[in-house]
Amino acid sequence: MPARTAQQLIDRLQKQPPAIYHRGKRVLDVTTEPGFKNGVQSLASLYDHQWENRDVALYPSPDSGDLVSKTFMIPTTQDELSAIGDAMHQRAEFTQGMMGRMPDYLNRSLAGYAGSADFLAVQGEQFAVNMRNYYQHVRENDLALTHTLINPQINRAVSAAKQKDPFLTARVVSENDAGFVVRGARMLATLPISDEIMVFPSTLLRSPEEDAPYAFGFAIPNHTDGLKFQCRETLDYGRSAYDHPLGARYEEMDAVVFFDDVFVPWERVFLYRDVEVCNNAYLATGTVLHMAHQVVCKAIAKTEYLLGLASLLVDAIGIEPFQHVQDKIAEIWINLETMKALRFTAEYQAQPNQYGVMTPAHAPIDAARNLYPKLYPRMVEIIKHLGASGLVAMPTEADVNGPLSAEIEKYYQSARLDAHDRIPLFRLAWDTALSAFGSRQTHYEYYFFGDPVRMSMALFRTHDRTAYMETVRDFLNRSA
Ligand SMILES: Cc1cc2nc3c(=O)[nH]c(=O)nc-3n(C[C@H](O)[C@H](O)[C@H](O)COP(=O)(O)OP(=O)(O)OC[C@H]3O[C@@H](n4cnc5c(N)ncnc54)[C@H](O)[C@@H]3O)c2cc1C
Structure with missing residues (x-):
């Protein structure tokens, strides 16, 4: 099947609704439910957008020849990797980068x-065959995925196996010839309003024996029996796009995932019970880099959106002559150029990995x-400092058309x-x-890829x- 359209995404969500729970009830249809339906529409609009921009966004499937999303492409050249980058950038521009969990993210995974x-x-x-088949299935059906990698936040000082109850964290209960059964919970899954979920490990598993029942990577449909998504409270309050220009459009939702004895068939399993393989999987395959x-x-x-927004604020209230204002706009501009430079360097210096995939x-x-x-919260702070009281003094659409118009x-x-x-x-x-x-966006940018503290510890390791240390040593040893 070629790349989907908006309507096809909506039809599938209606036919195969995930078990979404929100504010004390089961949501039967996310495509019509207040608090969800606008986010679904925005997600769906990305599927029409790819057809409207097919030259950038689509490519012929190597299997069917149908046009499919370029965000599924497995690149073998730097040009292909750059073309994927261009497609992802264009699609993110369409949502001002405010849908962190566009399907592109897990398509790259x-x-x-x-x-x-x-x-x-x-x-x-x-396991390799399963992955290739699953990838093909998702690409050819243009499915949208969510994923969950983290264990529930209960006691971070001890491993999953050492929690009060071994089934607080999703764990294998039993297995047979057809597959295995999982019980417990995982957090967090952004975009539960999607078709399928990848359940992979990113928390470092410690003990090869004790942690083995928590070591797995699999993917199943979101409407699988026993799979439940407990959502946070929606941030789309049902107001107009005039009043809540972002919240009324881009509520992608976050959920804790409950596995109530969920059956996982073997053909959907990619990693199983091997702690070392699980711990290495993202890096060894280059997946984390994609x-x-x-x-x-x-x-x-x-x-780019923040730079445009900040510049319009400055222009609107005539604060451009002030030096600190210029400095703040310059700061956002420098951030933008830095991120672009890092993207292009990652593409330019890309190399095929040992499996032949051109890897950033x-x-x-x-x-x-x-x-x-670190940059994103600071740029949000700049918007606050530039907008000052103007940000809290705004009337609603009803006021604009009301008695004080x-x-x-x-x-x-x-x-x-x-x-x-x-x-x-x-x-x-x-x-x-x-x-x-806006506050959830800042939290998202800070945490969604992992705890920045532990990420920089990993970077350090x-x-x-040594080459830089050697240079300094050489200098210290230089006689003249
Ligand atoms: C908006 C949002 C969306 C998200 N979406 C997804 C998603 O779709 N899928 C998904 O899998 N995850 C998602 N996440 C989860 C994200 O991966 C985690 O937030 C991140 O990995 C940090 O883990 P944690 O939240 O469990 O924090 P915790 O591990 O509970 O950390 C809490 C505090 O303790 C400190 N701490 C804990 N353990 C250590 C340690 N060993 N060493 C040093 N400090 C430590 C941390 O630095 C932090 O200050 C999302 C998170 C957010 C906020």
């Missing part, structure tokens, strides 16, 4: 695993994914905009930086610095 599936064969050829490549492209689009260069990708969690027209004008244009701009800045939606 699957492409990474499928391209290097031979790594999975160390546990048995069937995912981070998407993250960097999205971060560039998001920073590790060092610039690692620099970018460790840097952005004449006063609002008069007093909400700015140096270069009349009230009619100024209010939506400042509401957008508020929804970016101050609203509950991974990247060799």
Whole structure:
């Protein structure tokens, strides 16, 4: 089947609804449920967008010849990798980078695993075959995935096996010829309003024996029996796009995942009970680098949006003469160019990995994914500092059309905009930086790829610095 359209995504969600729980009830249809339906529409619109931009967004499937999303491509050349980057950037631009969990992110995960599936064969050829088949299934049906990697936040001082109850963290209960059964929970899954879920390990598993029942990688449909998504409270409050320009569009939702004796068939299993293989899988296959490549492209689009937004705020209220204002805009601009430089370096220095997949260069990708969690909160702070009271002084759409409309027209004008244009701009800045939606975005950018503290510890361990140490030693030993 060729790449999907918006309507096909909606039809599938209606036919095969995931078990979504929200504010004390089961949501039967996310495509019509207040608090969910607008996020579903935005997700769906990405599927029409890919057809409207087919030259950038689609490519012929190597198997069927149908046009499929380029975000599934397994690149073998730098040009292909750059073309994937361009497609991901264009799609992220369409949502101002505010849908962190566009399907592209996990499409890259699957492409990474499928391209290097031979790594999975160390546990048995069937695991590699399963991955290649699953990748093909998702690509040819253009499915949207969520994933869950982290164990529930109960006691972080001890491993999954040492929690009060061994089944607090999702764990294998039993297995037979057809598959195995999982019980317990995982957090977090962003975009539960999708078709399938990848359940992979990213938390470091410690003991080869004790942690083996927690060591698995599999994927199943979101409507599988026993699989339940407990959502946080929606940040789409059912207001107009005028009042909540982002929240009313891009609620992708986050959920804790409950596995109530969920059956996983063997053909959907890619990693099983081998702690070492699980711990190495993301890096050894290069999958984490392909995912981070998407993250960097999205971060560039998001920073472009922030630069445009901050510049419009400055222009609207005439604060461009002030030196600190110029400095703050310069800071966002420098961030943007830094992220672009890291993306292009990662593509330019890409090399085929041992499985022949053109893999983004590790060092610039690692620099970018460790840097952005620090840059994003700072840029949001800049929006707050530039907008000042203007961000909390904005009337709603009802006010603009209400009994004080004449006063609002008069007093909400700015140096270069009349009230009619100024209010939506400042509401957008508020929804970016101050609203509950904006606040969750900042939290997302800080945490979604992992704990920045542990990520920089990993960076410290991974990247060799001996050449630089040698240079300093040589200098110290130089006689003149
Ligand atoms: C909005 C949002 C969306 C997300 N979406 C997804 C998703 O779709 N799929 C998914 O799998 N995950 C998702 N995550 C989870 C994300 O991967 C985690 O937030 C991240 O890995 C940090 O883990 P944690 O939240 O469990 O924090 P914890 O591990 O509980 O950490 C809490 C605090 O303790 C410290 N700490 C804990 N253990 C250690 C340690 N060993 N060493 C040093 N410090 C430590 C941390 O630094 C932190 O300050 C999402 C998170 C957010 C906020």
